[in-house]
Amino acid sequence: MSTVISTNETDFVIANDQVKGRQIIAKRIYQSGELIFHEQPLVSAQFEWNKLYKYSACECCLYPLESCEQNVRRLCQDSAIVILHPECDPNRNMDQRIVRCPKCNEMFCSTTCYQQAMNNYHFTLCQSNENQEKDQLIRHIIDLWRSVHPPPETTSISLVLKIMAMLKQTDNRLILLQELQKFSQGVQSENQQFYHKLLRKEFETQVEQLRYALEQFNEKYIQLAEFKWFLTSNGFRQLLALLGRNQQGVGTSSLALWVKNCEALSEPQQAIAAAAAATATSEASQFIDALYTKIDDISGEFIDCEGSGLFKLQSCLNHSCDANAEIQYLHNNSTLSVVATRLISNNEEITINYLSECDRNRSRHSRQKLLQENYLFLCQCNRCTSESAEPDETSEEESENDMEED
Template sequence: MATALVSDMYTAAEQRAASVTAVEERFISQAMGRGLFATRQFREDDLIFEETPVVSCQFVYNKEYGYRACDQCLRSLETAECNVRRLCQEPLLVLPHPECADTALPAVLLCPGCQAEYCSEECRREAWQQHHQLLCYAPSHSDHPLTRLLVEWKQHHYPPETLSILLLARLLAGVLLSPDAVTASASLARFCHASVSARDAASHKLLGPEFVQHIHALRTLMAEVFPDPRLAEWMSEEGFKSLLALVGSNGQGVASSPLARWVTRCDDLPLKGQDRDQLDAFIDNLYEKLDSTVGTFLNTEGSGLYRLQSLLNHSCRPNAIVTFPHNSHTLQVRAVRDIAPGQPVFISYLDDCTLARSRHSRRKTLRENYVFACACERCDDETIQPDVTSDEDMDDDEQ
């Protein structure tokens, strides 16, 4: 049910995208829309494609809570040790095996106007060209439309965050800064074609119970950010709802963590016996400390809109997985089992916990969040089984 992002919208995004000759886009059906299909054989753990987003941004609360990341690529701007000291609130904590950590931080560059942080001159330049020249403002300016937009957004969207209104703002800024804004806007419109009922359901899930009042406030403030008449159709009630449905159903979560990278490398160390036991005990104790201070909010987190990833359809028995191996918003899609030429590439839209539940529960979550009834191979196989397989699922039925 993925809605593809416009492929010709940003020339820069096309230039940065990896070669994708290994997959091709095909129409599947009216119900499922389009999808990606393998054009060659993939074995388990093979790289299918790598991609940078059309647009991405850090979550609002995540940034306010002190998670430092490049404002363009979301690369963490902390070492693993600095990261864990801040999260554990232990300024003298020392991580063993420093060879497993990223040894050098990037030379942080600042936007002279708003002090946004970037990991490189390339990221600062890309941000300026794609959106930042229209969205740069002093955060201390409390009456700025963007400041008021974020305040309104935060009143309804608390951690754990799944999206940021800035993603939509950067998308619209990109339309205005493209070589032909009228063509870019028309291209975007082709991908905001969900039915009214599906669109409203997705927007309602995104915005919460105060749907009407909240969407009106967001739309009014966004129109103040972008008074340009070339965006008039997106500032209308119908256009704004379509955009919210687009980013709500296609936004891909992005997370970077220098601590997680250190732990992964520690797992690969050739340690045995007591040395391995001591390291494992240290890591277990570290996560217990983190659980008591920040719970599950360990990573620098945000979301992005990806041209190819948005074409990947869901399956409760996926043959591929999305990963972020570069500590940034660059994603990879890798095979988790063999994929033959001509077969569709599927990922799971569900987390591992939900994916392990019954067909009834999985379909309920997908219906609420993505507005479709799953009819994947696994769901079809389980039609001969009772939908409800646990006490937790029984509770779902009673709601």
């Protein structure tokens, strides 16, 4: 089950709105930069292509399993790189800390994560060669997913496999089913057609093969009557829409952690010797800039261990194009943190922006189009309302019109 950690249970409440559905309302004032809550996922999984390309992360919590030096050497395809300030890399001895499943060799960042995975789902999904037919079917399901869902990835079929395994292993199946049903609110309604990104045309042609493979997995190895409906043609599409609409992306990085620690390194130095600290900081900054440039040339923008998860409380956070909070991963694993980005008043709804950084500055029409396609709703936030007089053009159309006028 997901775990919510809050400084005070009365700091916010979950309310129900007739239009928006569930929402989170602040019950006190939050300052900009203040933590609102931490939350661990109900279930999470690394993206399949990300894992295939050897982005090494804990199978349970997605904590990165490379040292920073190993990370940049792989991304730069240069085994000679030696990082500055190795003491700033908390993962420098990660090889010695990795815990492997004795049966399938799957990697975890700690004994705690390994035991948690075994208790929740890994006992069922462990590819230990004890049942080669089961192992082959799991690999077939993952291969099918990769064949029809190339990068950039948005979710992982392993979320479905883990949910099925969790339902099989749990002693509280009814409670877990009730938790999952909460994510389905708003996904199904009368006469609603799904134009979800996971069900685009090239995926639709293969969806039946994937559904059938999961149906076989359930019948042979999971045997959950409660999950059969989700593996019907209509139910499976709604299951994927549920994941696509509710999943929250997770990104972790040994490199990012090292960079953050390098930046903090200069603070005590400045108190002792400002000139020396400035020189050291400049050297580190130049080294970091050069690394990112090389990584961009070799590996592009996909530099993190990436995955997604379902978070019970986070899923109650509604979108606003003028959001007052944001998602951060302060622990460099799948534990999610919600942080205020401006002053939040008592009784104000806490909101986040579902759009990517580059899409947030697009026109109202472009934002509405993206939200409709990806999350099945039209935004009615204050920003969208204030921009309602703008022409119904996408950002690309606006750029083309500007060029024609020039």
